[in-house]
Amino acid sequence: MVQAQNMILRIALPTPLRRLFDYLPPQPIDPTSLISGIRVRVPFQTRTLVGILVEVVKETSVPLEKLKTALELLDKEPIFSEDIYQLCQWSASYYHYALGEVLAGALPVALRKGKPAEIKKKPVSIEGEREHPPELNPAQQEAITKIGDANEAFRVFLLDGVTGSGKTEVYLHAIADILAKDKQVLVLVPEISLTPQTIARFQARFQVPVIALHSSLSETERLQAWLLARSGEAKVVIGTRSAVFTPFQRLGLIIVDEEHDTSFKQQDRFRYHARDLAVMRASINQIPVVLGSATPSLESLLNVKRERYIYLSLPERAGTAQLPQYHLLDVRHLPMEEGLSSVLLESMRSHLQQGNQVMLFLNRRGFAPVLYCTQCAWIAACKRCDTRMVYHRTPPRLQCHHCDARREIPARCGECGEAALQPVGIGTQRLEDALQKYFPDVPIIRVDRDNTRRKGAMQNLLEQINENNSAILLGTQMLAKGHHFPHVTLVGVVDADSGLFSVDFRAAEQMGQLLLQVAGRAGRAEKPGTVLIQTRHPEHPLLQTLIQHGYSHFAATLLMEREQAVLPPFSHFAVFRAESYAEQHAAHFLSAIKEICTASAGAVTLLGPVPALIAKRKGVYCQHLLVKADRRGTLQHLLKNVLQHIEKLSPGHSVKWVLDVDPVEVV
């Protein structure tokens, strides 16, 4: 230990190195300005970085000659409030990510770069006519009362309500109660549902400043929004997962809408789950949090069962709207044309004739998923990935859906040279073509990533849908989430089977959620909805349970299966993901990690290293090592231990790796 005359600044820096760095204070210095949580500009090797002062210490194990002097203190007040700082610290330790990177990630880019935290804009204007709350049904009333009873204490509510049961109305009332106490509210939503309408609805209701944190905000706008929330001027903040780190003056309530949605889990770098962090944040702030969904995650349902969460249920559809009718169509025994059974086509025709809209759901974009040679069985593959290229017709080309590589459509087979190439299988483009033939007089509106990529394109399509009376809407998952289509009376699921036999143990849960969400688009307003599900396995017990007994039975069945198989949420997973250009390097690195795991004590199961489901992506080989433990504590303990060893292991630059705690996708 080196004794230093003065104070030493212990600073968290935005680098993947999982440690803090010590600096001497800048000269001259007023010691009282050294407050934890302020930003400090420091030299770091050849660069200068903006870090966060974590603590001021008297001793350091770093040799004095290595200590550099900090350049500048950037704040007079801490940029991190106590609650956000605690949340970041907890996240860094739970997800085993470098604290400096977590802290930097929690700030708007402008602040990360060292720009001053000053409010420039005038307060946000309030637009729109005041909208008055409608009458509540007893279930809604009860939910609101229970949330209100939580009154300034940490409580987690699971609000389970089918689509159209009036979840949003419960949110709005709960928010109104909080606003009346002059507190603020954070609303987290999946990316897809953050539309202008959502924001307008909140604004019209409360006539208070509502701020939305979109992905399309500029960095200055984002900084201003952040500052308005921190100062308390913004009363309601609606945002996607990163909004969980927004600072507030007086936060009174957090709402997580569509809590089952996997887009709350960040899938690169810092792999946090915004829903889980929202619960953590509510606990830190000692406030209630409401998790809402028509199809709650098994994790949340288990927490209800274990009495950690309070269950609130909205069993019926609000108003006069009726629940949709489900029918399974056994496509093995029906005449098929372009993936559509005669029964589905006939049903579409009759709904369209009555001036209603029909929605078809097919989770596969492009024209055909495979281009196949009928002579030699060659299949067009991506050169950089371990995948098939998807045949697109408009514009005509082959496209890899994993690395976005594009190629011209070959005239002849790449193997035998015969001109016997055939697009096999059905994507949304092909279905669109077919529908145009069957229904030449009906507008067909396709919604998938290929035609919503441009800014405002989605909005445009949604408007087109609402303008038309009878129309066919056709799309991928995008269509299933968040949007309301009041004129849709028939929903067709073109292929429900992909979720039934997947290698991913969560596939069934996600299939069930998606089928329910898709169905939720139909039968709004006074028009009852019908859902036709095409399958080759109509006898499948999970499908049967879902259709006959509804989601809660379905979820209970899945929970039972998970318990028997000791899968999450009855056990806890973490995955080391490694990638390298040389095929063996990633696997070798993971094997080394596996040895360290085996050597450490603790009841964990190790699986792998195994090649990822898509073993090669963008030219790099991907390998996984799965770590499974019965208890969360055991897993956390082991991971902490292992990471300390990895620092010494130093895999070199040939292997890139990440640790994914609570992965949503294990394969």
Place this chain on the structure above:
DNA sequence: AGCACGCCGACT
């Protein structure tokens, strides 16, 4: 992660 240093191959 970045970024510099360092040691080998083909270029004005």
Place this chain on the structure above:
DNA sequence: GTCGGCGTGCTC
């Protein structure tokens, strides 16, 4: 001769 390829090592 030197420009630049990426292996290796370090960051208070």
